[in-house]
Amino acid sequence: MPGLSDAFEHIGAVLEQRLPLTHAAGAALAVTDRDETLGVVVRGFADAASGTPVRPETRFQIGSISKSFAAIVAMQEARAGRLDLHASVNDLVPWLGLPEPFGPITPHHLMTHSAGLVIGAEEAPSALSALAILRNLRVGFAPGERFWYSNEGWKVMGLILEHVTGTRVDELLRQRVLGPLGMSSSTAAITNDAQADCATGYRTMFDDRPPRVSHPLVPAAWLPFNTADGSIISNVLDMAAYARMLLAGGAPLLDAEGFGPLTEGVMPERDWPTFRYAYGLWVGEEDGRRRIWHSGGMLGYTALLITEPDDGLGCVMLINGQGDRRATVRSALDAVRAALAGTDAPPIGPPPSVTRVDNAGDYVGEYRDGDRVVSIETAGDRLVFREGERRAGLEVVEDVDDVFLIDDLELDRWPLRFGRDEHRVVVEAFHGEAWLVNDRWRGEAALPAPGEWDAFPGLYRRANPWGPTLRVAVRKGRLVAEWNDDLEDVVEELVPMTDPADAGWFHVGIEAWKPQWLRFDDVIDGRATRVTMNGGTWYRSFET
Numbered sequence: 001m002p003g004l005s006d007a008f009e010h011i012g013a014v015l016e017q018r019l020p021l022t023h024a025a026g027a028a029l030a031v032t033d034r035d036e037t038l039g040v041v042v043r044g045f046a047d048a049a050s051g052t053p054v055r056p057e058t059r060f061q062i063g064s065i066s067k068s069f070a071a072i073v074a075m076q077e078a079r080a081g082r083l084d085l086h087a088s089v090n091d092l093v094p095w096l097g098l099p100e101p102f103g104p105i106t107p108h109h110l111m112t113h114s115a116g117l118v119i120g121a122e123e124a125p126s127a128l129s130a131l132a133i134l135r136n137l138r139v140g141f142a143p144g145e146r147f148w149y150s151n152e153g154w155k156v157m158g159l160i161l162e163h164v165t166g167t168r169v170d171e172l173l174r175q176r177v178l179g180p181l182g183m184s185s186s187t188a189a190i191t192n193d194a195q196a197d198c199a200t201g202y203r204t205m206f207d208d209r210p211p212r213v214s215h216p217l218v219p220a221a222w223l224p225f226n227t228a229d230g231s232i233i234s235n236v237l238d239m240a241a242y243a244r245m246l247l248a249g250g251a252p253l254l255d256a257e258g259f260g261p262l263t264e265g266v267m268p269e270r271d272w273p274t275f276r277y278a279y280g281l282w283v284g285e286e287d288g289r290r291r292i293w294h295s296g297g298m299l300g301y302t303a304l305l306i307t308e309p310d311d312g313l314g315c316v317m318l319i320n321g322q323g324d325r326r327a328t329v330r331s332a333l334d335a336v337r338a339a340l341a342g343t344d345a346p347p348i349g350p351p352p353s354v355t356r357v358d359n360a361g362d363y364v365g366e367y368r369d370g371d372r373v374v375s376i377e378t379a380g381d382r383l384v385f386r387e388g389e390r391r392a393g394l395e396v397v398e399d400v401d402d403v404f405l406i407d408d409l410e411l412d413r414w415p416l417r418f419g420r421d422e423h424r425v426v427v428e429a430f431h432g433e434a435w436l437v438n439d440r441w442r443g444e445a446a447l448p449a450p451g452e453w454d455a456f457p458g459l460y461r462r463a464n465p466w467g468p469t470l471r472v473a474v475r476k477g478r479l480v481a482e483w484n485d486d487l488e489d490v491v492e493e494l495v496p497m498t499d500p501a502d503a504g505w506f507h508v509g510i511e512a513w514k515p516q517w518l519r520f521d522d523v524i525d526g527r528a529t530r531v532t533m534n535g536g537t538w539y540r541s542f543e544t
Contacts, residue, residue, distance in 0.1 A: 003339035008039040010345040011332045015043045017351045022323020023211050024302075025202050026054035029317040029328065030236035031336045034247045037240040038336060046199040046320065048217065056237055059185060059198045060318035062303045063230040063296025065239075067154050068262060068280035069188070070169070070228035071111055072250075073161055073176045075258045075279070083107065083164050085261075089156060093163045097135050098156065102142035107160060109143040110153040111279040112266045116141040118515050120152035121536025122466035127155040127169075127227045133535040140515025147267035147277060148515055151229040152535075154280075158228025170226050180252060181245055183238035190225040194233055199320040201300015208459060208469045208543065209413040210489040212395055212405050213354050217321065220300025221465040230296060236316050239305060243314030246281075246292055246307045263292055263309075287330070295325070299465055304329050311337060324398060327352075354395045355382040362426045363418055367436035374429070374436055385416065402426070403489070413544075414471070414482065415489050428476075433457060435476040447477025455528045456520050460538035470531060470538045481508065481518065481533075494518060508533065 011029065019027055026044025030037055042054040077083035083092070088104035090096050098105060102116065109115035116139040124130040134152050141148075158169040165172055170189035178186050187194060201222065204215040225231045234242075245251065250259030265276025265283040275284030275291075282293050289308050296303035304325040307314035315332050317325045335345035357363075360378050367374045375386040376394075383394040385406050392408035394416065402418040411431075419428040427441045437445070453474050460470045471482045472494075479494040494506035497517075508516035520528035531538045 003342060004038055004336065007335040007339035007345055008041055010335045010348065011039075011328075012041045012043065014328055014331045014335075014348055015041055017348065018324070018328050019043055021213060021351060021354065022319065022321060023202070023204050023213075023215070023217065024319040024321025024323050025217060026058075026199065026321075027317060027319040027328075028054050028056065028058055028060070028236045029315065029332055030056070030240045031313065031315045031332055032240040032243050032247075033314075033340075034244060034312045036244075037237060040236055041332075048200070048202070054199065054320075057185065057235055059194075059233050059235045060303065060320060061190060061198070061201065061230075061296075061298040061301040062232050062234050062239065062305075062318065063298040063301060064151070065294045065296040065303055065305050066173075066188075066230045066232040067111075067228065068294060069173050069177045069232060069242075070154065070157060070161065071262055071280035072253050073165075073172055074107060074111065074157065075254055075261060076176060077161070077164055079255070079258045083160075085111075089160060093160055096131070096156070096159070098131070099135065099137075099139050100143075101139050105139075105143045107157060110150075110157045110160075112277055113147050113149045113153065114144050114267050115139075115150060115153050116143060116145070116148065116515055117150040117153045117156075118534040119148070119150050120155070121464075121534050122151070123464060123536045125224070127158050130155045130227070131159060137535055138515065138517060141513050146513060147269050149269075150515075154229035155227045161228065168226070169228050170231065173232070177242075177253060178238075181238075181241045183234065183241055186232060186234035186238045188226075188232050190223070190231050190233060192222070192224055195222055198233060199301075201298070202321040203300055204322075207465075207484075208471075210397075210405055210415050210484060211322065212407070212412060214407070223299060223465070230298060234318075236318055239316040239318070240314065243305060243307050243316060247309060247312055247314055297322070306330075306333065308333060313337060352396075352398055354398075355393060357381065357383050357394070357396060365426075365438045365440075367429050367438050369434045369436045372434060372436065374431075374434075376429075385411070397489070400488075406431075414473075417491070430475055433473045433475055449474045449477045449479070453479050455523050455526055458527065459541045459543050460531045461541045462536065462538045464536070467536070469541075470533070472531070479506070492516075 025048045028042045030040045040056040046052045046054045046058045078085050085107045105115045162169055173188035201220040202217040203220040204211040205218050261279045263283050265278050267277045275282045290310055293306040302322050303318045305316045306329050315329045317329050338345045360383050363376045377384045385392045392406050394404040397403045404416045406412045414432040417430045418426050421427045429436045457473050473480055482491045492509045497505045506518045508518050516534050518533040521530040529540045
């Protein structure tokens with residue numbers, strides 16, 4: 001179809017426009033209908049050092065999209081009467097020993113991220129060793145009460161499937177999903193051997209600060225992995241076959257009744273109010289269309305799969321690095337949909353700007369924290385940070401309001417966050433330990449913090465490349481922790497727990513239901529040297 005050729009040229013142009021704005025070396029994208037792959041677009045490098053280009057056959061780690069593969073096996077076992085999805089996991093696997101303080105945790109809860117378990121610190125090299133850590137951690141809420149994403153829960157789900165079937169999870173996925181769908185280039189375990197024909201994964205050079213577009217790329221660590229939460233390696237051709245299975249209502253892997261729980265949303269998530277989580281997939285409406293999708297993030301790789309059942313289209317994008325994929329995938333689906341309808345693809349707009357700030361005037365002014373004085377100025381349509389003789393431009397954080405990155409290698413370790421009053425007027429800014437207020441601030445100029453907190457601020461590191469750094473600061477009378485999660489810079493207040501049995505522990509975040517906790521240990525010469533959070537351990541660094 002001539003229109004499809006134009007559509008994929010359009011998609012290629014969009015990908016060329018957006019790839020430089022990511023933190024990735026290359027990308028591959030495929031669009032399929034219910035019957036066949038309609039086209040593939042590749043750009044960039046599978047390996048930047050050798051100049052090897054991305055090809056349609058290039059393999060990437062797909063991360064958490066793997067969860068839906070395991071969900072298919074779970075439903076196969078349930079339909080065969082060998083797995084009760086609503087029984088306690090400890091009854092299903094007698095040696096599991098998972099804490100159930102608020103009632104039974106079931107496979108249904110694990111697969112819908114509603115078990116109340118921590119997301120996980122990726123501290124252990126296997127599901128069994130992850131379970132050993134999980135046994136000693138708290139549960140945040142009653143099963144089924146809330147949504148909280150938990151990779152650890154899916155690791156446990158993999159152990160349940162192994163116990164029920166007597167087959168290791170990677171072999172199980174190969175037999176039950178990859179093989180029947182003809183996904184011959186895909187494997188369900190990340191092994192050292194798999195590096196040979198896989199794109200090199202990349203991350204930005206600095207692991208102690210939010211990534212900026214100007215930060216150089218370096219190869220990411222490769223870690224062997226074989227758990228149900230995200231261990232599949234695939235390419236866009238194979239993943240298009242997987243998308244066709246979803247568009248076909250699960251055939252040939254599941255009948256309609258077995259496929260239903262994969263696409264019937266159960267648990268809502270506040271960041272995506274139009275979507276609910278089913279069994280390993282997000283389901284809901286976006287742009288007026290029903291979409292079934294999941295993203296994936298691994299060390300050096302990110303992925304996105306979106307299917308649109310009503311239009312019979314699916315798109316998968318795999319990249320060797322980190323970066324936004326949603327805008328590119330949505331654009332690709334729009335272009336192909338237009339071609340099939342005989343109309344022109346939507347025009348390609350300008351690329352997102354990392355410097356343009358439409359409401360720049362909101363932030364302009366002078367901000368003070370004791371003797372420290374910072375000015376925010378405008379230069380055209382961008383903002384400039386000035387402190388004494390130091391001047392640096394501010395970078396926009398895409399899709400995040402009031403947060404900027406400072407274009408300066410001495411200052412970019414912390415983002416610059418602005419706060420607004422009840423009238424939505426910018427009155428304060430946060431940077432590291434600094435709490436800076438402008439002349440519109442009407443509250444107290446200083447807020448005291450407990451003296452024992454003086455031991456906690458600093459940079460903490462661990463050897464694990466998953467979340468290698470954690471920063472802690474006291475500002476505005478509050479203790480806060482900040483770290484990078486994929487591309488998102490996360491900042492959470494640390495709230496002291498009040499139960500005497502929890503002395504020394506902090507809840508991570510002001511919402512007490514969230515299953516995340518932190519403790520400082522081993523204070524030497526007035527400084528804590530160790531942080532434990534959600535099963536992971538970080539140690540104080542010499543760096544600032």
